[in-house]
Every structure is written in structure tokens, then in C-alpha cells.
Amino acid sequence: MGIRHLRTLAMIADSGGFSAAAERLFITQSAVSLQMKALEEEWRITLFDRTTRPPVLNRHGWTLVHRARALIDQYDALRASVHAAPSELIGSLRIGVVPSAAANLLPRVLLRLRDVHPGLTIHAESGLSAELMFKVGQGRLDAAVVTAPDRLDIGLATELIRQEELKLFAHDDLVLPDVDDMLAKRPFIRFSGAMGVGRIVNEALHSRNVKVNAILELDSIEAILGMVNLGLGIAILPEHSMARWRDHRLNELSLDPPVRRNLVLVARREYVELPAVGSLLETFRSVAFDEGP
Incomplete structure (x- = not known):
């Protein structure tokens, strides 16, 4: 063959x-x-x-x-590497990224990889954690950045990129002294339960016995923040979601006890040690570190 x-x-x-x-x-x-x-x-x-x-x-x-x-x-990577500098990666990677990481981390990751490894081509797509992990398992993606799953297929492995706190975002007009009061009394914009973050938020609300007044369910952080910025409701999102927003009327409040999610890179076990996958992981970690805790 x-x-x-x-x-x-x-x-x-x-x-x-x-x-x-x-x-x-x-x-x-x-x-x-x-x-x-x-x-x-x-x-x-x-x-x-x-x-x-x-x-x-x-x-x-x-x-x-x-x-x-x-x-x-x-095969293409092996063929190209014959002519590459010893430290330069050549070839292509097919990766998937959940929307929250695609918005905040992916652009800078791609920029750094382009500077360090110009011969490495990245094909990226965005999707749900479960969908991306399925594609990794099927070999349709080489790696994916997802919310850490509760269970992992035996042929896959994960590496931690960072742990993120999920915080309550609210416009000045909707802020109350007590966070639980806000969750109970203010309109709530729910992050889709099909998303990893949405699942964690739903579990956190259930464990607190908090019943929210959900007026919308969306799968886009940008769309949710746009609604929150207009004072249409409050939302629980990853702490770095507001990195590109500069509106002083937007508040970022911690929950007590804190709610966190692990952002991980998932790949097939035989791919984890590949230099290109390792470089991708370290670049995501570096960009996440620069963004702050």
C-alpha cells in the first residue's frame, strides 16, 4: 500500500x-x-x-x-523535516478549540507558533468539548483544547493548560450586596448546558440550591457579555472572558465557594509525545500564563 x-x-x-x-x-x-x-x-x-x-x-x-x-x-511532516532546521517544526496540525479558548487564547497561540515554527501549518476549528474529543478519538483532529471531561476514553490523554475560576458578571445596575440574592432575583443568561462550562455552572447552581430566572440560553461568550453589558441580565462565565472588554460598568464577582473549570489539551495517547503537539501545549500554557491567574 x-x-x-x-x-x-x-x-x-x-x-x-x-x-x-x-x-x-x-x-x-x-x-x-x-x-x-x-x-x-x-x-x-x-x-x-x-x-x-x-x-x-x-x-x-x-x-x-x-x-x-x-x-x-x-508522512508529509517526515518528508518536510528532512529539510528543516533542527529546532524547527514542519508539517500540519488539525486542532479543535472550545469557544471560550478560541476567543481569548487561540489568536495569540497561532501568532507565536507562526513566529517560532513558520513551517508548521495549523488547521483550527471551534466546537463543543464532547464533539471535539470525539473527533480526536476518530483521528479527525490531532488535538483539542476542551473543558476537562468527567470521563475519558481509554485511548485519549489530557494535559492541563490552566485552571480558571468561573465568576458572576453583572452590569452596575444589577449588582446587589449578596451574590446569592443576585442569582435568585436578577435575570440570568445561561451558558448552554451542552458546553463544558455550561455543565459546570448548572452543577454549581444545583449544589447551592439556587433557582435562577433564566431568560436566555446562549452558546457564545461574546453574545452573553453583550447582553450583560446592556444590563439585560447576569451570567456566570470563565474569569478571563472580560479580557477584551473595557467597560467599567461591568462587574466581575467571585462565588463562594469558588467554582472552577480545568482547561486541558486532549490528544490520542500516541500523539501526546509528538513534538508538534508538545509545542502546541506549551504555547497554550505560555499564553494562558501571560494572561494572568
Whole structure:
């Protein structure tokens, strides 16, 4: 099995069929078919459902696609590293980042990595913690920055980036002397329970036996802060959420006892020791440290 066959398989998945893959690879459709037949014969497995026209990838085919992409990336990185300086990383990384970290940390992380490792290409996407961890497990992402999960699949490993305190954000007009009174009496803008932070907030409110008057549920920190800034309600968010806001009327209040979340990098166990993943982790840690406790 050659790397060329795996590239063709990945292109079929990306383009949607044999014909489109052939056009993008500048080869004939019959050449694509022959390469896929050779793969199936070597692996002694059927990769496509040929009862439909055009043929489509079956379950075995998609499984091989995910693994093939990882091998292609590693092959390209190995090939490029032959010509790289000893300390320079070459290749590509596919990463996922939860929205809170994408807004506050990711831009500076990408800037530093570009300066230190110009030959390292980062493909980043934003999503929910559970979704990103699933993609890491499937090999569709090399690593992801997520809220630490309660349970971790056996093939994955996590490394701590930082621990963040979740704080109550409120406009001057909605501040009361007692935080619990604020939670009970003021309109509450809930962070989506599908998000890792939202889950922690919901658990904290439940443990305090606090019933909030939730008027909205959103999955964007920027949108929630925009609502809070207008005095439409209060919200519990990671402490660094206000880093880019400069409105003195916005208040950041601690809960008692404090509520915290761990921001971690998750990767497959065999990827944790890769130099590119290690550099990504240390860069996130460095940027988070510069932002302050």
C-alpha cells in the first residue's frame, strides 16, 4: 500500500466521489478505481458500497479514511523535516478549540507558533468539548483544547493548560450586596448546558440550591457579555472572558465557594509525545500564563 493510494482515498472522501477525486488529482477515473481495488485486495476488505451509483464509502471505508489522514500528515511532516532546521517544526496540525479558548487564547497561540515554527501549518476549528474529543478519538483532529471531561476514553490523554475560576458578571445596575440574592432575583443568561462550562455552572447552581430566572440560553461568550453589558441580565462565565472588554460598568464577582473549570489539551495517547503537539501545549500554557491567574 502506497501513500498515493491513501491520498486518493482521502480525496474521494473530501470530494464526494471517484469522478470528482479524479479531477482534483488530475488522473483518470479508471485510475482511481484501480487504486481503490488494489487497497481492497491488499486489506481483504470492502471499502465501498457499490450497490449505489456512484459508489460511496461504507463503515470500513470511513474508518480507514480517518486513519489514512493521520498517516498522510505524518508522512508529509517526515518528508518536510528532512529539510528543516533542527529546532524547527514542519508539517500540519488539525486542532479543535472550545469557544471560550478560541476567543481569548487561540489568536495569540497561532501568532507565536507562526513566529517560532513558520513551517508548521495549523488547521483550527471551534466546537463543543464532547464533539471535539470525539473527533480526536476518530483521528479527525490531532488535538483539542476542551473543558476537562468527567470521563475519558481509554485511548485519549489530557494535559492541563490552566485552571480558571468561573465568576458572576453583572452590569452596575444589577449588582446587589449578596451574590446569592443576585442569582435568585436578577435575570440570568445561561451558558448552554451542552458546553463544558455550561455543565459546570448548572452543577454549581444545583449544589447551592439556587433557582435562577433564566431568560436566555446562549452558546457564545461574546453574545452573553453583550447582553450583560446592556444590563439585560447576569451570567456566570470563565474569569478571563472580560479580557477584551473595557467597560467599567461591568462587574466581575467571585462565588463562594469558588467554582472552577480545568482547561486541558486532549490528544490520542500516541500523539501526546509528538513534538508538534508538545509545542502546541506549551504555547497554550505560555499564553494562558501571560494572561494572568
